[in-house]
Amino acid sequence: MGLMVTRDDAQAILEQLAGPGALLRDDQWTAIEALVVQRRRALVVQRTGWGKSAVYFIAAKLLRGTGHGATVIVSPLLALMRNQVAAAERAGVHAATINSSNVAEWDDIHQRVRDADLDVLLVSPERLNNPDFRDAVLPALARDAGLVVVDEAHCVSDWGHDFRPDYRRIRSLIAELGTDVPVLATTATANDRVVEDVAAQLGVGGRDTLVLRGGLDRESLRLSVVQAGNPAQRAAWLADHIGSLPGSGIVYTLTVAQAHDVAALLRERGLPVAAYTGATEAAEREQLEADLLADRVKALIATSALGMGFDKPDLGFVVHLGAPSSPIAYYQQVGRAGRATERAEVILLPGREDADVWRYFASVAFPAESLVRKVIRELDTDRPLSTAALEPLVDLNRSRLEMVLKVLDVDGAVRRVKGGWVGTGAPWEYDEARYRTLDEARRREQQAMLDYQATQGCRMAFLRAQLDDPDLGADERCGRCDNCTGERYSADVDAAAAEDTRRTLMRPGVELSPRKQWPTGLAKLGIDLSGRITDGPQPGRVIGRLTDLGWGARLRALLDGPDGEVPDDVVTAAVKVLAAWDWAVRPTAVMSLDSATHPVLITSLRSRLAELGRLTDLGTMRYAPGRRPATAANSAYRVAALSGAWSPPEPVPADAGPVLLVDDLADTGWTLTMAARVLRAAGAAEVLPFALAGTS
Template sequence: MESVQNAQSPFASNLGQDGGPDGAAALRAEATTLLRALVGREDAEFHDGQYEAIEALVRGGRRALVVQRTGWGKSAVYFVASLLLRARGAGPTLIVSPLLALMRDQVAAAARAGVRAAAINSANQLEWQDISARLEADDVDVLLVSPERLNNPGFRENHLPELIRRSGLLVIDEAHCISDWGHDFRPDYRRIRHLIEQLPPSVPVLATTATANSRVVKDVEEQLAAGGEEVFTIRGALARDSLRLGVLRLPSPRSRLAWLLTHLEDLPGSGIIYALTVSGAEDTARLLQKAGHKVLAYTGRTDPADREQAEAALKNNEVKALVATSALGMGFDKPDLGFVVHLGAPSSPVAYYQQVGRAGRGTPNADVLLLPGSEDRDIWEYFATSSMPAEGPANAVLRELADGSVLSTAALETLVNLKRSPLELLLKVLAVDGAVERVTGGWRGTGQPWTYDRERYERIAAARVKEQQAMLDYENTGGCRMEFLSRQLDDPAAAPCGRCDNCAGRWFPDDVAAEATDSAGQALSRVGVDVDPRGMYPTGMDRLGVPVKGKIKPDAAISTGRALARLTDLGWGGRLREIFGPGAEETPVDQALLQGCVQVLAQWGWRERPVAIVSVPSRTRPQLVGSLAQGLSELGRIPYLGALQLPHGGPSGGPGGNSAFRLASVWEQFAVPEGGAEWFAANPGPVLLVDDVADSRWTLTEAGRTLRLAGAESVLPFVLALKA
């Protein structure tokens, strides 16, 4: 692989100054004119490496990897190269781009430069026909597609072959996603290697990223080199001179929120506050809004239209901050973003640098502050879902698809006990490996042999553990923080920044206003979240011996329930994670927890008071559930009828699994406590159903159905913890 630092033209020795319309001087002049139109400045010039990458693509038809810091101008490289290639008769550029927010910014940036751009993604399906017509009319210079779109049967069969045939340039943005070592590994990105192999040799390829260490660079280079082509790599210094980094350790979630309440308005301009969980982001946004701050939540639960509006509000400085999860990550472009604050640390320095790199792209100064929490490692572990397949489920999927039949994901759920998201991820991995393929109607096996690569997956899992430790080392380092992050990215230019809290001294205050502490404490002590009832049975339950389908009948359904809190909540979530954590001792409910539950019941607002309490028999926490039900009964003066009976031995299997298998494991396993039916007949009204944790909600659904069939007028589920 050819690699350069602060690159000079790889073609300089072979080019004259006036070598015709495609000579070095003429090409650079043409490229500079396009650059100035793109950025809107008549004095704009290329950064070191920008023109060299453009020339490699336009004159050399080469495969190039550009690793440069956020804000360096990687998009300028592919937009200018696209226009130059189009002017020379090439077809449209195909850009593989990972996020909707990034696509929106890229389309807008392209328009400013006179680039006719369009995007195909899950959010604009109604526009696909128009975009297809524009492509046919050669009215598109740049087409952006998500990596997942490459595996859509309709797109793959009807559009991709023609795009490959006509494409003038292939761009892989956020190319670290190609790599197993990359911090944001996505299986569909690995499909790009096959896409590259299908391209004519004359079509140049560009991969770009701001976050890649040496291992990731090597991995991406190997995949770009498909077919034996040489890769030209331009790698610059990754440190950002504009960022002022700091770490502030505070003793609790309450103190961190109180600090934010006290000092948010002191932070420069507008920015992003990152939280580790959806509930953490939503709770923080709610607290700040109540205190009068203009902020909006931005998470995976935010409606796409609301996300777009939130992005626009931040770009237009209409809000002080977006309180976001990692859903607001790669590609969000606001050059004057003044600050990034993290309430809790991401699980790797590379992921952290990716997020803080949103700030200070077009300003000389931006503040970056990490407020780590003692609960961070628990949350990392809670969300530690592997992006590699487990051997047992993988082989189970392949067995079910071995006969060539086409099965939908929903049908596979009744055959393989994996939840929908892990199952879809597993199918993508198997598809990239060539063992299955997505077709109209679902998935089918290809017949190609597949072997579980245990060594590879164990190696990647070990790398994740190492990354977590490195994040903890960043928090505790006494050296330069920017230098630490740069070294994590194997940046040879890593050096002390002279600006961070370790280099120049603490630049942020650490005082917390008393009223802010009180407000934060009240917010964190807030109790009660809804537990939504199941409305539909999973598809194909007859395959598992359960004779149900479609909607759950009203006379068998449960009502909307309540939980004390989510396991991921900042407040009560910490206590609940202790109770339900691995190896935690099982004990009766304590008074603080019981009083919190009483608050939930007091705030429930039910139309009719429960006439009885029934508990779900717990195999792992019988003392906890039984004492909770008994305590609520005594304090609320509601008769406790006891736990549901298990006439057939109780649910089979352990907790978790997908909806179909979970429902099958609890189906007709419960019976009402002795005398329960007679009680319901004599005392019509709601029944409070008590359990410890709600995950799939099928235990509550089936236990509630049992109570309804025995005569309970309605069932109100109540649990300590909600997993979602």
């Protein structure tokens, strides 16, 4: 039964949300009418800034005012949740959010749901499979909901740029809804394949579903590509130009290390910027977002962690130092700019090393079938295992194991319960064809990003075509990008500035934090180690990270290349790192680790350091006969493989002082930790790890 709700009613609520000058557009009213009056399901694919949140808040308010239950909004975005709750309160909508940052409020919010005291409940997708929430709160929501909204719905599709396994659980919520409960799925970034997959996953693709799909042109954006050269030249170009870009903005980098490197470089040049990454604490993220909103910083130097949901209508520019691997991801990120300005600058500074980063992230995708089946086999159907307890039983690190468990949960092969995970005994098939097709699709997207850089055609039309924009006409051009106007940023970089930037970026030395705690479950692998590590190394150093803008390319080339004597520039960098090391007691001896790939490189580095630093040369700590290669990704498996990996070295004199322990690559930290224990057992008072490169 439809409700007597008019467009004027919706307009009045919009003015409460957005101010008296706001005007409800025809397409927004079409969506609201379908949800509130016709009780239909709707899929809305509209560009960033179209006003999707206004649609669901107005619909929620109208439904609540006519006696329907609370609206449930599933969203992955803590920043967006904060903004939305504030907006809702301004419109007189009682809203609350359940997410990882407000644990103390969960019980009170659950009670408000049961008491029908909430108009809107925003939940993160992870909540949907929390056992307490799933079993105690979700049934009531599904039974009494006035509207269910799936925000950023492309996350449900592994064809989208930001797939999240938890989103698949929304299917079960929607399946339990009454037939007259409307469902709204929204996204700004979806091509035809993603739209079809979202509709299928969420069950919003029936004949009675309203599909509102608008054009993706952004009339304020001026798209440019600048081929400024190597990493130092590109960073120098950015330092020279960022001050003249309009307003404040975002500079995206591909890795956490690059974000910190660039932020440090720009701050040294006197520019007010800050780094924002997935490793940034939640409270600090909130403060950094506020600083950008208030123009207290010129830019945030960010990874993709600053993306969907951050809304600054007058953001003046988005610069990418390195290209994302997908045109969809690129469009989504540049869409942060120019929502309420006549002009915003969008600049891509691609690098030859971008493809290396793409390959790395592709290498940690869904694991091989044998590993996934091992996870299933290790789970009983009645005795739960926590993720930490399961980790030492399978060769997957924590983040990949959690992803696998979430996918298996969605597929029905495992189930999350209090105390961890159990198997269901249900048959499960590894979808080899889908994963292979997905891999091929990602390779095509990567090629499309290279084509975007090289195209002589309209750049906005290129991106719109990649997203299957229904409004894109044949031979349409935006008239604003560098190719359309012929107006281009010069790629020239002052040679002295580039060299100064190169020296800054190439300052060697990154601290290597020691492992402090043994991984859980080692006893199951026959290793009697647990708790705190008391006989490991001191904090160490590496020349640089493989992902650094400065040393990254040089170190990757060195470690990927053939074995040989250590180059002079690397020795010079190592000496600089050692000279700047603020150790309590200077090392008096040096030892290198055996290497299967670069024995000459590491041996020669050890010899040169012994000679230059007047250190006692203790030689090489040799592998033990029959040792197992430590190739496991999982910490417990890696420690088990490293146990007994080296033959005991000659005793170290009791008065020898600290020993510098040299290796080529510090990745997980476990090789240097286990080797340091062997050296400590041989009499070394302290062990100071030193490696050419680190991975993080």
